[in-house]
Amino acid sequence: MKTLNASAPLELAPPIARQRPLRDVGRVLVLNATYEPINVCSVRRAAVLLLKEKADMVERSGSALRSERRVLERPIVIKLRVYANVPRDSSKRKITRRAVFARDGWACQYCGTRSNLTVDHVIPRSKGGLSTWENIVASCAPCNRRKADRLPAQINMHPRKTPRVPSPHIFITVAAQKIPPAWLPWLPAEAA
Ligand SMILES: [Zn+2]
Numbered sequence: 001m002k003t004l005n006a007s008a009p010l011e012l013a014p015p016i017a018r019q020r021p022l023r024d025v026g027r028v029l030v031l032n033a034t035y036e037p038i039n040v041c042s043v044r045r046a047a048v049l050l051l052k053e054k055a056d057m058v059e060r061s062g063s064a065l066r067s068e069r070r071v072l073e074r075p076i077v078i079k080l081r082v083y084a085n086v087p088r089d090s091s092k093r094k095i096t097r098r099a100v101f102a103r104d105g106w107a108c109q110y111c112g113t114r115s116n117l118t119v120d121h122v123i124p125r126s127k128g129g130l131s132t133w134e135n136i137v138a139s140c141a142p143c144n145r146r147k148a149d150r151l152p153a154q155i156n157m158h159p160r161k162t163p164r165v166p167s168p169h170i171f172i173t174v175a176a177q178k179i180p181p182a183w184l185p186w187l188p189a190e191a192a
Pocket residue numbers: 108109110111112113139140141142143144
């Protein structure tokens with residue numbers, strides 16, 4: 001049996017598990033110096049940035065993190081002190097199944113079902129289709145089998161939405177799995 005790995009290269013693997021390991025619960029939203037959300041990191045990483053004074057606390061929880069010498073409030077949202085140059089161009093970011101599903105609203109782009117999702121190359125690789133954001137859509141396994149290696153026009157199966165490079169906030173949604181309510185004020189509406 002194959003191991004499920006959400007960030008594995010695209011292939012026809014079994015549908016991924018929606019539940020992530022417990023250690024991912026403590027994720028921290030990272031804002032750029034401009035307050036723009038740019039990333040998600042672990043609580044430990046956020047604590048290091050705070051202690052090194054590379055970031056400021058924006059939202060905290062009531063609980064505390066303790067090390068041998070210090071007590072730190074548990075961060076929920078932090079802001080970098082120095083502006084970080086992050087690629088705004090999502091087309092340069094790795095295409096993962098989860099990011100494709102999130103962009104496509106966790107729905108098959110051919111029939112709309114939300115179960116048994118896989119990814120489909122709109123123009124099949126056998127016909128020269130590339131593994132780019134513009135050529136990959138969420139597709140349920142039955143639609144994927146039905147379309148096989150035919151062009152959309154050959155079988156009259158066209159994606160409901162023209163696939164595009166997703167907004168950068170998709171990656172925050174994907175990294176967090178579940179968006180804590182305290183993050184919402186810092187995220188654009190479509191990321192929630
Ligand atoms: Zn379908």
